[in-house]
Amino acid sequence: MKEKLKYLNNEIKGMALADSIPYIIKNFEGKKVFSTSFGIEDQVLTHYIAPYAEFVSTFTLDTGRQFNETYEVFQKTQNKYPNLDIATFFPEEQDIKAYVASQGINGFYNSVESRKECCRIRKVVPLQKAIKGADLWITGLRAEQSENREHMDLLEWDEANQLVKFNPLLLYTLKEIEAIVNTYNIPLNSLYKKGYLSIGCAPCTRALAEGEPFRAGRWWWEDGKKECGLHIHTDKNY
Incomplete structure (x- = not known):
């Protein structure tokens, strides 16, 4: 696997999205x-x-605490790309009931541990169902987003999930991403232009102040590196 990923990384290095994505899908x-x-x-x-x-299964995670604007762009996306079937995965009802009973409806504000448990129930567990049996997981991660993502590769082994993660936007800047959106009139969450550069659950996301890093608006009451557990970078010893 290590040699295979090394070869594929070299092949797609410098490729435009219109070329790298179909290349990996095919190869x-x-x-x-x-x-x-x-x-x-x-x-x-x-x-x-x-x-x-027809070659890639697309899915989203509905945590139950989304912004209404997220549902609006979901609908606009379905309208623009009618051939794309977007499966939705939800948290288990019994897990949510148990969490609310023990922590409270907004217990994630109480401690980092409580927040991570909420993320686990609402995001990580549904994710495991969504990627079950998958060999390749395509993500929108970019190196510019956080320190945790600066050392990732376009293609890399995800030890936690036992599959290969493909990050085609890894080396793209936000300005380059915005240019693509404008060129192709791609639907955008209306919160984005209000300063929400990274949008998660409504109670856990705020707009960024000028000069703040990309993910400062996520779990804004916490200090330190902030991830929900979906994308944890590990070393590359396969």
Whole structure:
């Protein structure tokens, strides 16, 4: 696997999205999935993946605490790309009931541990169902987004999920992403232009102040590196 990924990384290095995405879809065997949260990065990837919808399973996670604006862009995306079937995965009802009973409806504000448990129930567990049996997971991660993502590769082994993660936007800047959106009139979450550059659950996301890093608006009451557990970078010892 290490040699295979090294070869593929060299092949797609410097390729435009219109070339790298179909190249990997064609040359990587096995089940391929694409996860979208309808943020600007995922919307760009949706545009390029839609023509190959029969070869890639697209899904989203509905945590039950989404912004209404996220549902609005979900609908606009379905309207623009009618051939793209976007499966929705939800948290288990009994898990939500148990969490609310023990922590409270907004217990994630109480501690980092409580927040991570909420993320686990609402995002990580549904994700495991969504990627079950997958060999390749296409994501909208970019190196510019956080320190945790600066050392990733376009294609890399995800030890936690036992599959290969493909990050076609890894080296793209936000300005380049915005240019693609404007060129192809790609639907965008209306919160984006209000300063919400990274959009998650409504209680856990705020707009960015000028000069703040990309993910400062996520879990804004916490300090330190902030991830929900979906994308944890590990070393590359295969």
